[in-house]
Amino acid sequence: MKINHELCDICGTCVAVCPADAIIVSEYKVEIDNHICTNCLNCLKVCPIKAIREG
Amino acid sequence: MIKDRYDVVVVGAGPAGSVAARFAAVEGATVLMLERDREPGIPVRCAEGVSHNGIEPFIDIDKRWIASQIDIAKLTSPNGESAFMHNNGVGYVLERRIFDTALCELAAEKGVQLITKANVVGLIKKNDKIRGVKFRYMGETKEVECDLVIAADGTESRVGRWAGIKTAVSLRDIDTCVQYTLAGLDLKRNTCEFYFGNEVSPGGYIWIFPKSDKTANVGIGIAGHLSHKKGPKEYLDEFVNKRFPNATITYTVYGSVPTSATLKDIVKDNIMLVGDAARQVNPITGGGVVQVMVAARIAGRVAAEAVKKGSFQAKFLKKYRREWDKTLGNTQKVMHSMKEKFLFMTDERFNNLVKFCQKIPAEKFSLKALFTEAVKGDPKLMLDVAKSFVVSKMKLK
Structure with missing residues (x-):
C-alpha cells in the first residue's frame, strides 16, 4: 500500500479498519508497514479522500 | 511541574x-x-451538533463555545420531500x-x-x-x-x-466522512437539515448544521463498505454544487465515525x-x-x-x-441493530418514512416516533426501540 501524503489528512480512518495493525499515525504523518500489511484493502476502500493505492 | x-x-x-x-x-x-x-x-x-440536555450535566453552558441554537430538524427524503421535527429539545452547534x-x-x-x-x-x-x-x-x-x-x-x-x-x-461499521464549513449562505440558523437516500449518501446521510445564518458545517458520512467506487467527497461535492453553488469553503476536514x-x-x-x-x-x-x-x-x-x-x-x-x-x-446495541436495518433501506422506504413524518402533528413528532416507524414490521426491534427510549430518558437525567 502507498499513501499519497499530499492528499492525506491524517484522520486515522485507515488505522481504525486495519486488522493487522500495520498503520502508524503521528501528529504529522500516516505510514503503512508493508511487511505487516496483509493486503486486505480495507484502508484503500474506506479512505475518505482516496489517498491510498496499491503498490 | x-x-x-x-x-x-x-x-x-x-x-x-x-x-x-x-x-x-x-x-x-x-x-x-x-x-x-x-x-x-x-x-x-466533528459536525459539532449536540443536545442541551446531553451536555448540561458536564459543563455550564457558555456562549463562548456555542455558535448557534437549534430548535428544528428538517428531514429530506430522496424524492425531495421534507418533514420538520420541532419536538426534540434544544440543540447547539458548538465551536469544538x-x-x-x-x-x-x-x-x-x-x-x-x-x-x-x-x-x-x-x-x-x-x-x-x-x-x-x-x-x-x-x-x-x-x-x-x-x-x-x-x-x-x-x-x-x-x-x-x-x-x-x-x-x-x-467496513460496514465505520462511516467515512467529509465536511466543509461553508460561508456565503442564506440559512435559518435554528434549523439543522438531514438528507437521506442511496444516491445522496449510501448507508448514511448529509447534514447541514448552521453556525450562523451565513455559515454552516455541511458534511456527509457514508457506510465504509459502500464507499469503494465513489467516495464521500464526490457525493458531498454533487450535493454542495446543487444546493449551494455560490458558497465558499472555509474549512475542509476528513474523518470517520465508528458505528459499531x-x-x-x-x-x-x-x-x-x-x-x-x-x-x-x-x-x-x-x-x-x-x-x-x-x-x-x-x-x-x-x-x-x-x-x-x-x-x-x-x-x-x-x-x-x-x-x-x-x-x-445496551441502548447502543439496539441502535446498532437498527442501523443494520437502515443500511438496507430502499429509497422508496425513505420516501414513505418522511411522508409518515409529515402526518405526525408537530408537537408529537420525536425521534422515538421516527425510529418506531422505521423499524415497523420487526416487532422485536420495535419493542427494543421503545424500551431503549424509556431507559435513555431516565438515565441521562
Missing part, C-alpha cells in the same frame, strides 16, 4: 479524555493527560475548538495536568503488566509511570491495540478505553460527544475507586463496563 509517576495517565484530551480525567481527579487520583496536537479540539473532526479547551480547563481546576504536543508511542510493560506510557515530546522520548492508563485516543486508537485489545472495526456497538473488551488489567477508542458513538446518528462524556464520567469514577482500593485488575475495572451497559451501552 510534571512528575515521573501518576495514579492515572489519560491519552487524548478530547471530551472523553478530559471528562474521564476530571472525574478521576475529583475523587483524589493524581492524573496526567497527554494530547498529541498543539491544543485540545483541533483539528475539529473552544469547547474542548473549556473541558480541559475544568479538568485542570481539579488538579489534572495536561501536556500538549505529546505523542504517545507505546506502553511501558513490566512482567507483561502495563506500568506506564512512552511519549515523544520536544524531540525526545519520555516515560511516565502509572497504575492505570485511560485510552481516549480516538477512532484511530492504537493504545488499546498495544494492550492486546481487538479494536479494528469492519461498544467493543467487546473496554477494560484489561491496568487499562480502560473510552470514547471513539471504545466505539461508544450512537451508531445511527453518529453523535458522539454526549455519549462519550457519559462513558468517561463512569470511567473516571471507577478509576478513582480503583486508586483508592489499589485494585487495577480487569476484574475490578469491569465495573465501568457494567455501568456503561446499564446507562447507554
